[in-house]
Amino acid sequence: MAKAGTKDRFSTATRLRLLGEQTAERVYRSQTKRQARRSRLTGRAALLALVLCSLVVALAYPIRQYVSQRAEIDDLRRQKAERHEDVERLRDEKARWQDDAYAEQRIRERLHYVMPGETGFTVIDPAAATSRRADQGAATRPWYSNVWDGVDKADRPDD
Numbered sequence: 001m002a003k004a005g006t007k008d009r010f011s012t013a014t015r016l017r018l019l020g021e022q023t024a025e026r027v028y029r030s031q032t033k034r035q036a037r038r039s040r041l042t043g044r045a046a047l048l049a050l051v052l053c054s055l056v057v058a059l060a061y062p063i064r065q066y067v068s069q070r071a072e073i074d075d076l077r078r079q080k081a082e083r084h085e086d087v088e089r090l091r092d093e094k095a096r097w098q099d100d101a102y103a104e105q106r107i108r109e110r111l112h113y114v115m116p117g118e119t120g121f122t123v124i125d126p127a128a129a130t131s132r133r134a135d136q137g138a139a140t141r142p143w144y145s146n147v148w149d150g151v152d153k154a155d156r157p158d159d
Contacts, residue, residue, distance in 0.1 A: 112142065 096102045107113055114120040 110142075112144075 097106075112120060112122070
């Protein structure tokens with residue numbers, strides 16, 4: 001029997017069976033190592049994801065504030081440039097009013113003044129005057145027209 005056991009031990013079927021068992025053990029060991037590596041990577045990945053999410057949450061408010069403040073700064077710079085343009089325009093207008101010829105021209109145009117020796121005329125088309133009076137607001141008419149309209153309204157009794 002001893003020979004049979006030794007013979008059985010070295011038979012092809014026995015060798016194939018041992019080889020299969022050894023291979024199965026290697027595959028099992030490599031699978032468990034891969035699973036262990038996978039589980040370690042999954043834990044690391046979860047920790048990394050948690051850290052990244054924490055950073056995003058922690059930085060969201062300051063970044064929003066930064067963007068908001070940058071927009072406000074840009075708006076204030078734009079307003080400053082507009083105000084600077086307004087100041088320059090007003091300085092130019094003030095300088096023009098310092099010129100007597102410009103002041104005289106504007107006074108004659110706005111108030112319909114005439115120089116001594118000149119004759120002033122105001123031509124009124126009756127048809128155009130009634131339609132213009134309805135279309136034209138008090139702000140665009142000459143000041144004296146508004147005064148006379150006020151006097152006329154005061155003269156009329158209420159209906």
